[in-house]
Amino acid sequence: MSESTRPGPPTLPGLALARSVVDRAAEHRADEAWLAAAWDSPAVQVVRTSRGTAAVSGDPLSLDLDVRPDVGPEQRTLLGVDGDVPFFAVEVDEPDERFRSLREIGLLLDARDAGLVVHAISIANWHATHPRCPRCGAPTRTASAGHSRVCEVDGSEHYPRTDPAVIMAVVDGDDRLLLGRQSAWPEGRFSTLAGFVEPGESLEQAVRREVAEEVGLEIGDVAYLGSQPWPFPASLMLGFVAHAHTTEVHRHDGEIAEARWFSRDSLIDAVRRGEVLLSPPVSIARRLIEHWYGAPIDDAQEAWR
Numbered sequence: 001m002s003e004s005t006r007p008g009p010p011t012l013p014g015l016a017l018a019r020s021v022v023d024r025a026a027e028h029r030a031d032e033a034w035l036a037a038a039w040d041s042p043a044v045q046v047v048r049t050s051r052g053t054a055a056v057s058g059d060p061l062s063l064d065l066d067v068r069p070d071v072g073p074e075q076r077t078l079l080g081v082d083g084d085v086p087f088f089a090v091e092v093d094e095p096d097e098r099f100r101s102l103r104e105i106g107l108l109l110d111a112r113d114a115g116l117v118v119h120a121i122s123i124a125n126w127h128a129t130h131p132r133c134p135r136c137g138a139p140t141r142t143a144s145a146g147h148s149r150v151c152e153v154d155g156s157e158h159y160p161r162t163d164p165a166v167i168m169a170v171v172d173g174d175d176r177l178l179l180g181r182q183s184a185w186p187e188g189r190f191s192t193l194a195g196f197v198e199p200g201e202s203l204e205q206a207v208r209r210e211v212a213e214e215v216g217l218e219i220g221d222v223a224y225l226g227s228q229p230w231p232f233p234a235s236l237m238l239g240f241v242a243h244a245h246t247t248e249v250h251r252h253d254g255e256i257a258e259a260r261w262f263s264r265d266s267l268i269d270a271v272r273r274g275e276v277l278l279s280p281p282v283s284i285a286r287r288l289i290e291h292w293y294g295a296p297i298d299d300a301q302e303a304w305r
Contacts, residue, residue, distance in 0.1 A: 012226030012239060012291060016106045016282045017194035020115025021280030022087060023082040029078055029145040036088035038075060044068060045087050046080065047120040050129075051096035052232075054105065056118045063117060064098055077123050077146025078117050083268055089146070091127070102231065106282040118229050118247040123147070126160040134158065149185040157244075165235045166206045167194035168242040169225075169288040170217065171260065177292050178244070179267075180215065180259040190260070191279040192288050193239070207242050215259045219243065225291065228284040237284045241292070264293055271299060 028034045038044060045065035055064040069075075069090045079087040100251040102121055106114060123146055130149060133140050134192035138153035149158045169192055170178040179190040195210035197203060208219045225239040249259045262270070267289075278299060279285035290296055 009278075011186050012284070012287050015226055015228040015284055015287060017102070017114060018228040019047050019116050019225070020119070021112050021113055022082045024080040024119075025078065025086075025290065026147075029147055031089065032073070035073065035145055038078070038081075039068075039073075039088065040061035041086060042144065043085045045085055045173065045259075047087065047089040047116050048092050048099075049117075049120050049124045051088060052121055052125070053095055053099040054189075055095070055098045055123065056105055056109075061105060062183060063109065073233060074142045079119050079141070082112065087116055089116075089123065089126045096185050100180050103280060104280055105118045108216040118231060122162075122229060122231040123160060123233065125231055129233070130161075154273040161234055163202070163235045164197040164275065165194055165230075165237055166197060166210060166240060167192055167237050167285055167288065168201055168207050168211065168222075169218070169292050170211060170215075170244055171292060172241045172244045172247050176262075176263050177289065178215065178217070178249075178259060178261055180256045180288075183257040184259075188275060188277050190258075191283075191285045194285070196235075197238075203238055203240070206214055207240050211242060211244075213253050214251070214256045216252055218245040219249070220245045225288065230284070239284050239288050241288075267293065271297060 022230065042080060046068050047065065047068065048067060048255055058060065059066040069092060075090055077089040079089050081087065102117065107252065120148050127142065129139060132138065133151035133156060135156055136154050138151050140149035140151050140158065143150045143157065147160065154256055162183065180193055193211055193214055193234040204222045205221045211219050216277050219242045221243045223241050225241060227236060227238045230237045246247065247261065251259065267276065278289060278297065
């Protein structure tokens with residue numbers, strides 16, 4: 001590969017929920033002896049989650065990792081290792097005031113903790129919704145240190161799902177940005193357009209289809225900017241900038257209640273007046289908006305969650 005064609009660094013580096021420094025140690029997931037020794041190690045650290053929240057403490061905020069719940073191997077998920085420190089996740093039923101949502105803590109945690117908690121919550125979400133075999137309906141049990149489930153009747157093995165979704169900063173020839181408000185959102189809440197990738201569809205095709213379905217615009221060039229896990233419950237957000245050939249909005253499917261073109265000046269004025277509430281800073285949507293704007297945006301009031 002020549003220097004002129006070598007891929008450069010990601011355009012959206014350091015996305016809040018895309019940071020991770022822990023080796024996932026997949027080679028140990030089937031090694032029961034290693035897993036047992038790691039769990040019993042004095043160095044073990046445990047991420048406790050509960051229905052999309054995680055236990056945190058301290059100032060600056062960090063994961064509360066020092067409690068090792070009394071649970072069996074089937075309730076533990078191996079998250080990985082960092083040097084000699086093994087990390088597991090355990091879903092608990094009785095959260096206390098230390099448990100906070102990923103939207104609240106995603107920006108406050110360091111890279112290690114952010115990567116651990118996204119991994120832990122993503123896996124916990126999948127286990128909660130896949131207790132039975134999709135082939136025969138029989139109960140399944142956990143395997144591979146929490147990273148698969150096995151049917152107790154037909155022996156089939158099933159793996160965590162991830163739903164790819166495209167999210168795009170749509171810009172026109174005058175470098176204006178299109179933001180939309182979903183019908184289910186209150187007045188004033190705006191974000192970039194987004195949608196799930198359909199079977200047999202490329203990402204670029206998904207960008208063009210979603211924009212056409214939601215606001216009736218024709219999209220030309222599409223450029224990838226970066227990705228971020230979004231475990232609500234199992235999405236992987238793939239960020240793009242999409243260049244619109246047309247600008248007249250036609251709302252077709254009813255999902256978008258309002259769509260507006262913004263110049264940089266009009267957007268920042270609307271935000272400062274409180275007329276527009278932007279996506280939360282933890283989201284890739286916010287980073288796409290700020291990438292177009294050219295700088296971080298200080299909200300006049302707290303961004304919506």
